[in-house]
Amino acid sequence: GLPPHWEVRHSNSKNLPYYFNALEKVSRWEPPAGTDTDKLKHYMAAHHSAGTRPGAAPGVPEGKIRAAHLLVKHRESRRPSSWREAEITRTKDEAMEIILAHEQKIQSGAVSLGELALTESDCSSARKRGDLGYFGKGDMQKEFEDAAFALKPGQMSGVVETASGLHLIERLE
Numbered sequence: 001g002l003p004p005h006w007e008v009r010h011s012n013s014k015n016l017p018y019y020f021n022a023l024e025k026v027s028r029w030e031p032p033a034g035t036d037t038d039k040l041k042h043y044m045a046a047h048h049s050a051g052t053r054p055g056a057a058p059g060v061p062e063g064k065i066r067a068a069h070l071l072v073k074h075r076e077s078r079r080p081s082s083w084r085e086a087e088i089t090r091t092k093d094e095a096m097e098i099i100l101a102h103e104q105k106i107q108s109g110a111v112s113l114g115e116l117a118l119t120e121s122d123c124s125s126a127r128k129r130g131d132l133g134y135f136g137k138g139d140m141q142k143e144f145e146d147a148a149f150a151l152k153p154g155q156m157s158g159v160v161e162t163a164s165g166l167h168l169i170e171r172l173e
């Protein structure tokens with residue numbers, strides 16, 4: 001049996017059981033402490049399908065992550081233009097000074113990456129606080145992908161350079 005308020009539910013997308021606490025409205029893959037694992041083992045044998053990633057929360061698309069970024073472009077960017085500035089002429093060094101100042105402000109806790117992205121990011125995702133939605137391997141430029149997949153949810157990268165410009169990346173999921 002399960003501790004009070006916990007129930008086993010079934011994730012159709014993963015074809016796996018997960019545990020839902022109806023009181024706290026939390027869901028998790030691992031059984032809560034105090035679960036009678038014999039019944040659990042029986043359930044898993046009956047329902048488990050190999051090859052699914054139990055680590056992700058229910059509902060996260062397979063092999064994908066979600067991240068937000070703040071992009072500062074410069075005159076060598078592949079597209080030196082943005083909603084903020086029709087023609088971007090700052091040098092890469094100037095862009096680096098700008099993004100390092102943004103990094104300091106975020107790390108000090110004065111502002112979040114998303115809030116700063118709203119006004120400062122040279123990417124069209126600025127209006128969504130830099131949120132790029134879910135993406136998998138092969139979607140983004142390699143340097144960006146490598147940095148984003150190396151983060152844990154909630155963590156922010158250091159300055160990452162791509163052909164687009166200089167980025168700060170926060171992994172959301």
Ligand SMILES: N=C(N)NCCC[C@H](NC(=O)[C@@H]1CCC/C1=C/[C@H](COP(=O)(O)O)NC=O)C(N)=O
Nearest residue numbers: 078079123124132133135139140141144162163164
């Ligand atoms: N799948 C999703 N959500 N969208 C497709 C993204 C395509 C991808 N884009 C990037 O890699 C740059 C770096 C990381 C984010 C990003 C955003 C760029 C940056 O601005 P730009 O250099 O394009 O002017 N703006 C939009 O694409 C690419 N393979 O070129």
